[in-house]
Amino acid sequence: MWTLLRHLWVLEWRTKYRVYNSLLYALSTSFIASLVVSRYPGVSVWSGLMWFLMLFNSITACSDAFRNEGERRHIFYRQLSRPEDIFFSRFLFHGLFGLLLVCLQFGLLCFFIGAPSAHWSSMFLHILIGSVSLMGVLSLTSAIAAMSGNNVSMMAVMSFPLLIPVLMIGLEGTLQAGLGDSLEQAWKFALGNMAMGGLVAALGYLLFPYLWNT
Amino acid sequence: MNISWWKLGTAVLIVYALVAGLMGTVPRLVVLNETIRNLYYHVGMWFSMLALWTGSLVFSIKYLSKPDLISDLKASKAASIGFYMGILGLLTGMLWAQFTWGRFWTNDPKLNGTAISLLAYLAYFVLRGSMEDPMTRARISAVYNIFAFVLMIVFIQVLPRLTDSLHPGNGGNPAFGEYDLDRQMRWVFYPAMIAWIGMGYWIWDIRCRIEKLKMAHSF
Secondary structure (H helix, E strand, C coil), X not given: CHHHHHHHHHHHHHHCHHHHHHHHHHHHHHHXXXXXXXXXXXXXXXXXXXXXXXHHHHHHHHCCCCCCCCHHHHHHHHHHCCHHHHHHHHHHHHHHHHHHHHHHHHHHHHHHHCCCCCCHHHHHHHHHHHHHHHHHHHHHHXXXXXXXXXXXXXXXXXXXXXXXXXXXXXXXXHHXXXXXXXXXXXXXXXXXXXXXHHHHHHHHHHHHHHHHCC | CCCCHXXXXXXXXXXXXXXXXXXXXXXCCCCCHXXXXXXXXXXXXHHHHHHHHHHHHHHHHHHHHCCCHHHHHHHHHHHHHXXXXXXXXXXHHXXXXXXXXXXXXXXXXXXXXXXXXXXXXXXXXXXXXXXXXXHHHHHHHHHHHHHXXXXXXXXXXHHHHHCCCCCCCCCCCCCHHHHCCCHHHHXXXXXXHHHHHHHHHHHHHHHHHHHHHHHHHHC
8 A cells, every 4th residue: 555655656756747736726726716805804705715715626636536547557556456455545645635735725825815813723623624534525536437437527526515515514613613612612513524534435445446346 | 907005005195195184183383384284295205215215225235246237227216216206305395495484495404415415316317327338337326326325314414413404303493293293293294204105116116117128128
């Protein structure tokens, strides 16, 4: 599994396509957001915007997580490693990448339209936890999209309904944290999202071998 | 004429649910008034939808453990009939909401959950339509079906408990059964639930048989 992770890293480093792509995406969406809303828009608009940008950002970042690397490469992977390892290595890779991206997005939004509220650190925590389960859902849907030989739009169609739960729990938690709710109350949502992430990972572990073995 | 017992039972129960549901006595409650009769139909559609989607899940799991196109056919038909039941449940619920809450659509977690699960199943149909090869289609859509079903159940169960809902039994509202589902209504409610589930199962059975005949003719 670690070999696979390193392999992904090397592949990525060779082209750096994904990094630059996502960087530019985060930068331009944050800039557009700053044009659309005024400075210091209030907690609800701010967190809504943040989650909305995160949604699109992670879909773009994850859409080629399981892109078809050709029939021969596929057979090669299959002989060398277990499908569970492949799933987890890509899940981890994209999850870590997504976390970085979310940090960046958070910083950019803070820079362009101002920090959301005095409780920004607990909001940030909620956003980070939510982004992990976001990436979890996306990695399985992108696997499905790739295996069915479909493009990004199919991936978006499949992911949106499944992502809404994660988004709503995360958004609600972020809002409550931003409004300065007590930690116990807001933790309910964070726990909800963590459970969601765990569930998605377990499902991916169970279901991915069926997708992978053609 | 050869008619099985459960079909006869379902037909009798449907007639009973319609007649007793519309004619029987119901408790007079503030705001709800006569609309409480909708309970027999609106909730029944959800029960039927969930039963069908659970059936779809079972056949998807069955397909993954032992690939067989008949299981795939059953899973996909159960999903589509469950979808129609969901639409009916949504429509009856919207009608009810208009007369009790004053709007056809409120931003209620249960409504959101419904909208999401219907969207997820629409995506399932789109996904199925996008693939040509029947075996690949069956395998990949089975995976998606299981994934979507589990997330949907979690969502429907979890989110309304985290936020307030206008529905009974959520967000501090008492559940129907606690005070206003009186004995009279129970006599209609439970048979009505069985009736709608039976109806869904019946339609599913017919659809599967039609498709099997089509498959037999095409080979």
